[in-house]
Amino acid sequence: MSVRVQAEDFDLGAELAALRAGRTDIGALVSFTGLVRDVTAGAGAISALELEHYPAMTLRALGAIEAEAAARWPLRASLIIHRHGLLHPGDQIMMVATASESRAAAFAAAEFLMDYLKSRAPFWKKETRPDGAHWVAARDEDEAALAAWDR
């Protein structure tokens, strides 16, 4: 179980290899990678994405989210990496990886982590588009996805 917040990029393959290194009890390893895309519905091309965060709260919030996932599913290992700072289209923003004995728990936990990160990790995104820089609004669907885990 591990959480990292960093400006630097990460090597997805190396992170997944490290997560399972020396382990023979993992039957399923799921990963999700979030990338900067250059399009946003109807608003023109994105040339840059600035990620601001609340350092004193970020690690604590991510750690709490990861602990909640570990309490709900029998995970053998997990990893969250989230970047901050100035990113560009094609760059990696963040990743989650979940490992368990079989795939159902790993898939579900990865989706749970993503749903929580979207609305409960203290990051804010600002997109640069042809018409200027704009803070990305939170989406109602993301809050609804979170609420669904409580049902």
Added chain:
Amino acid sequence: MSLTVLYFAWLRERIGESEERVETSAATVADLVAELREREPRYALAFSDMRAVRVAVDQELADLAAPLAGAREVAFFPPMTGG
């Protein structure tokens, strides 16, 4: 009491600061917001629609009714957009 007050994203931009020390006797977050609004128009503008503002007290998500007794740090920010 003396609180560290932090602002993020568009709240930081509207208020023009990321962090300040605030001397206050506010009992709750809502009282603190009311005090800040009275200070200057930039605060009144930033806090004009509290439905668009989230708050954390000592790095834990809280709501406007949260008490400030014993608190050291209050942060105001828009809904989070991680992931």
